[in-house]
Amino acid sequence: MAKIQSKKNSTKKEVIIEKASKLFREKGFGAASMRDLAEHVGVEAASLYNHIQSKSEILQAICFRVANEFMTNLEAVEASHQTTLRKMEAIIRVHIRMMLDQYEFVYIADHEWRHLPEPYLSNFLNQRRSYRKRLGDLIEEGIGKGEMKAIEPYTAVLVILSAISGIDSWQRSRKSTSAEALEANMVKFLIEGLKK
Amino acid sequence: MAKIQSKKNSTKKEVIIEKASKLFREKGFGAASMRDLAEHVGVEAASLYNHIQSKSEILQAICFRVANEFMTNLEAVEASHQTTLRKMEAIIRVHIRMMLDQYEFVYIADHEWRHLPEPYLSNFLNQRRSYRKRLGDLIEEGIGKGEMKAIEPYTAVLVILSAISGIDSWQRSRKSTSAEALEANMVKFLIEGLKK
DNA sequence: ATCTTGCGCACTAACACTCGTTAGTAGCCC
DNA sequence: GGGCTACTAACGAGTGTTAGTGCGCAAGAT
Numbered sequence: 001m002a003k004i005q006s007k008k009n010s011t012k013k014e015v016i017i018e019k020a021s022k023l024f025r026e027k028g029f030g031a032a033s034m035r036d037l038a039e040h041v042g043v044e045a046a047s048l049y050n051h052i053q054s055k056s057e058i059l060q061a062i063c064f065r066v067a068n069e070f071m072t073n074l075e076a077v078e079a080s081h082q083t084t085l086r087k088m089e090a091i092i093r094v095h096i097r098m099m100l101d102q103y104e105f106v107y108i109a110d111h112e113w114r115h116l117p118e119p120y121l122s123n124f125l126n127q128r129r130s131y132r133k134r135l136g137d138l139i140e141e142g143i144g145k146g147e148m149k150a151i152e153p154y155t156a157v158l159v160i161l162s163a164i165s166g167i168d169s170w171q172r173s174r175k176s177t178s179a180e181a182l183e184a185n186m187v188k189f190l191i192e193g194l195k196k
Numbered sequence: 197m198a199k200i201q202s203k204k205n206s207t208k209k210e211v212i213i214e215k216a217s218k219l220f221r222e223k224g225f226g227a228a229s230m231r232d233l234a235e236h237v238g239v240e241a242a243s244l245y246n247h248i249q250s251k252s253e254i255l256q257a258i259c260f261r262v263a264n265e266f267m268t269n270l271e272a273v274e275a276s277h278q279t280t281l282r283k284m285e286a287i288i289r290v291h292i293r294m295m296l297d298q299y300e301f302v303y304i305a306d307h308e309w310r311h312l313p314e315p316y317l318s319n320f321l322n323q324r325r326s327y328r329k330r331l332g333d334l335i336e337e338g339i340g341k342g343e344m345k346a347i348e349p350y351t352a353v354l355v356i357l358s359a360i361s362g363i364d365s366w367q368r369s370r371k372s373t374s375a376e377a378l379e380a381n382m383v384k385f386l387i388e389g390l391k392k
Numbered sequence: 393a394t395c396t397t398g399c400g401c402a403c404t405a406a407c408a409c410t411c412g413t414t415a416g417t418a419g420c421c422c
Numbered sequence: 423g424g425g426c427t428a429c430t431a432a433c434g435a436g437t438g439t440t441a442g443t444g445c446g447c448a449a450g451a452t
Contacts (some may be wrong), residue, residue, distance in 0.1 A: 012427090030226035031311070034412060040417065046413080047428045090292020109308070114224070149388070154373055155381035163355040170354060176287070176349055185351035195388040208401090230438060242439080251438065259422045 012078060013051045016041055020058045021104040029059055029112040059112060060120050066109035066125050069098070084142035089191055091135070092160060096183050099133045099167040110165050132157050139194070160190055204233040212237055215272050215299040216254045225255055253336045255308060256316050262305035263323050265294070270330060280338035285387055287331070288356060292379050295363040306361050335390070344390045356386055 010018075019040045023032045038045040041119035045143055052058060073094050077087050098106050113124055143150055163186065170182060177185075206214075218226045230251055248254060254373040269290050273283050296301050309320055330367035331353045359382065366378060368389045373381075 028224060028226055028310070030224055033410075035214050035410085043427095044429060046415095046430080049413070050427050095387045115227070122268060151385055152377060152381045154371060155378055156385060157367060158362045159359040159382060159385050162365070163359040165362070166358020169358070175274060177348060181348060182351055185348045189347055189352060189389040193385040229436075231436085240403060242404080242441095244441070248399055292416095 011051075016048060016051055017058055017061055020107055020166055021062055022057070024062075024112055025104045025107050029108075029115045038144050050179060056115070056120075059108070059116060063109045063113050063116060063120075063124055065096075066102075066105050067124065067131075071131060074077065074131065075146050078134070078138070081095055083147060084138060084145055085147045085191070085195065088142065089136060089187060091138075092164070092187055092190055093183065095161070095164045096167065096186060099171075100183070103168070103171050106165075107168055110168075132161070135160075141172075142194070151194070158192065159193070163190060212247055213245060213254055213257055215261075217258055217304055220255070220258075220308055221300045221303050225304075225311045227359050231276075251318075252311070252313050255304070255312060258299070258301055259312060259316075259320055260307045262298075262301050263320065263327075266291075267323065267327060270295055270327065274330070274334070279343060279389065280334060280341055281343045281387070283334060284338065284390060288336075288360065288386055289379065291360045292363065292382060295360055295367075295381070296375050299367050302361075303364055327372060328357070329357075331356075338390070347390070352390065355389070359386060375377070 011080070015106070020032075020037055023037055023040060026032075027036070034048060035045045038048055041048070045191070074091065077090050077094075080087065080090075082090070113121070116124055130153075135157045137157050139148060139153040142148035143153070167186075172179070216233050217226075219233055219236060223232070223368070230244060231241045234244055237244070255301070270287065273286050273290075276283065276286075278286070297360075309317070312320055328350075331370075332349035335344060335347070335349040335352050339346055339349070363378070363382075
């Protein structure tokens with residue numbers, strides 16, 4: 001009957017994950033049911049299990065994909081040769097853009113990770129902690145070099161990351177502001193808070 | 197049998213709401229069950245219904261209590277005679293303090309409101325939108341008076357509110373930073389982003 | 393001071409679902 | 423013909439919530 005796999009270059013599993021990401025964001029992981037998901041995919045609930053192993057496997061796939069993407073980017077930026085301030089700007093821009101065009105995925109990694117089963121939960125939180133630590137170190141370096149004002153690095157990281165994740169409010173209600181303007185204004189605000 | 201009402205000056209309903217706020221934050225509204233809640237209260241699930249009408253009534257109580265508190269404060273600040281910049285600082289500080297000592301409640305109003313049933317959902321979102329609009333107007337006024345740099349007000353509101361709600365990461369893992377230092381640093385960062 | 397009444401509150405049992413997931417089966421394509 | 427993959431049916435557990443019952447304490451009547 002109704003085959004899945006609507007687009008080429010995307011396995012059925014990928015289709016399921018993509019539909020799931022929309023659903024998990026709208027209803028939350030706990031409130032979204034497999035029957036719900038199946039309907040959006042165009043299939044019976046039991047058929048999903050030909051492609052995935054469990055509901056939480058979907059969540060794992062989403063969370064770790066996002067985490068890896070951010071981590072990979074961080075490493076690239078760290079290895080680059082720029083001002084510390086420009087490095088931070090680059091990272092901030094990547095976060096904003098990810099939030100703009102991979103919204104569903106990033107949102108879930110940001111808000112639904114708590115439903116990960118162990119040991120994935122601990123693993124994820126470790127990665128997260130390490131990522132933030134490295135961001136903090138970068139800021140500390142910027143302060144040391146006199147490029148940034150003396151702010152407690154941990155707080156700065158908190159403010160920056162949270163501020164960006166607030167784009168989710170913007171996504172919900174396509175307001176007057178355009179995506180480009182949003183990015184520009186946000187970078188301006190955040191970098192200004194750092195700059196000496 | 198085992199009576200509820202451990203403390204004076206707090207009805208049994210209040211005790212239930214308080215325990216529920218902890219539970220809803222830890223597990224999410226959808227994943228927290230009435231039997232869970234009952235156990236924390238020290239009572240059978242069915243007994244809860246002598247004091248509340250439904251699970252979602254608890255959510256409503258929490259969300260609107262928080263919303264009203266913020267709204268009341270905003271009106272007080274608006275009516276006061278200060279620099280626009282100082283008004284913003286006052287509002288930011290109230291948000292931070294609420295996040296520090298009414299953490300569970302604020303968190304739920306911030307993240308679990310989507311599980312409100314209609315018509316409460318629309319009502320809540322309207323209040324929220326109106327609140328942010330008025331914050332935006334305040335910033336616009338500040339720009340007009342030359343106290344603040346020219347930033348798109350909507351974006352600024354987004355950044356500020358989201359940044360503060362990120363304190364939840366801090367609450368989860370009592371880090372090196374103290375509450376006072378956190379508040380000071382955060383205000384510094386955010387106000388600096390606004391100031392001309 | 394004792395008895396009576398009534399109400400507040402917690403109990404057990406149950407209903408009517410919904411949940412994630414598994415077993416077993418049959419059709420379609422290489 | 424043999425994998426894939428989608429189907430139906432069903433499982434056991436857990437969901438919010440209601441019905442009906444009885445205990446215990448406070449107020450009112452004698």
